[in-house]
């Protein structure tokens with residue numbers, strides 16, 4: 082089914098719909114040159130052109146000239162898809178772009194699905210999945226640093242990292258196999274452990290790099306969390322500088338997840354405000370609380386809001402537990418209404434005191450968010466499957482480290498190896514490929 086589809090000639094606009102100086106229509110597939118010759122009249126036929134040649138001419142329908150155009154010819158395998166490809170540069174009018182696309186469809190081409198050009202590059206082995214993700218990221222990222230990271234990944238930096246991991250895993254397995262088969266040889270057992278620990282550390286490093294990639298692409302997801310009525314929505318509005326989330330004295334006012342974007346020159350933050358976490362009696366309230374907790378679990382960073390007028394209460398302790406596994410910050414709100422900020426013992430990091438209502442002391446909070454969003458450090462871009470694989474890898478490596486017996490350890494390492502390979506080259510599972518490439522735009 083997959084390979085059958087590779088016989089089709091696919092066509093799609095590669096530039097956004099709308100008026101512009103130029104627009105590009107991309108055509109790829111085995112019979113591309115012959116097909117394009119039917120609608121393009123230049124000094125020379127496209128079938129006779131060299132690869133990487135530019136030909137000036139006209140797009141025609143019968144006798145009628147549709148547009149003056151430039152045709153860039155790429156010959157297999159030296160093209161993005163590795164197939165014969167033509168890119169027509171047209172005048173940037175959507176009417177022309179649609180007409181040229183329709184002309185090609187009329188003579189047997191098929192409109193490309195989103196990401197299908199990149200999917201072909203992948204199916205022909207020109208790109209691996211890490212590079213395909215990098216293609217998507219290069220288009221999507223919202224910071225200059227992100228662009229740099231995406232281009233590095235396009236060159237194969239993440240693939241190299243994963244290859245390094247699998248090489249080391251294979252080496253560990255070889256040693257382990259030797260220990261299992263020649264126990265009398267006295268190969269020291271503990272030499273494996275530091276290597277395993279190093280692998281775990283590297284996996285965690287990659288997990289952090291994936292997280293940074295996610296926030297580079299979509300903005301750092303920051304959840305405002307706290308009991309009902311502590312002032313979450315007031316803070317949300319104060320940070321965004323507009324009245325977006327409803328504020329009342331009635332607990333349980335916010336039910337839907339409200340979101341807004343904070344833009345800094347170095348990156349951006351997606352801020353989420355939801356229901357307060359506390360005792361929920363009605364069914365809608367329970368749903369709202371569940372939704373807020375789910376959002377907190379998905380978030381990259383959490384702001385835990387405490388109410389200075391009530392002080393620390395047991396329900397707050399539950400929220401602070403989240404900060405053990407996720408970066409975040411503790412904020413005492415309503416400090417305008419108290420003489421002193423209540424003490425908070427045994428928590429990591431210094432809580433800050435603010436007044437969301439009076440907009441006091443918000444700048445350290447904004448500075449911290451800006452710093453988190455600028456994503457200093459190693460950045461890689463991954464899809465859901467790759468992120469899941471990496472999580473499994475970490476689990477198997479830890480089980481391998483804890484394993485009592487050598488054969489158990491070997492089994493876990495083999496699973497770990499399968500996870501790394503899956504991150505790099507997932508099986509040609511139609512469902513997985515569709516999900517990966519459907520996130521691309523049409524024409525890429």
Ligand SMILES: Nc1nc2c(ncn2[C@@H]2O[C@H](COP(=O)(O)OP(=O)(O)O)[C@@H](O)[C@H]2O)c(=O)[nH]1
Pocket residue numbers: 307308309310311312313314315316327328329330332333334335357414415416417418435436437438439
């Ligand atoms: N004194 C004082 N009141 C605040 C502050 N922030 C919020 N409030 C009040 O606390 C109540 C609940 O605020 P809201 O933002 O709806 O809380 P949420 O339920 O956590 O979203 C409202 O009456 C707010 O005016 C603050 O910084 N100082």
Ligand SMILES: [Mg+2]
Pocket residue numbers: 313314315326327328334335355
């Ligand atoms: Mg609210």
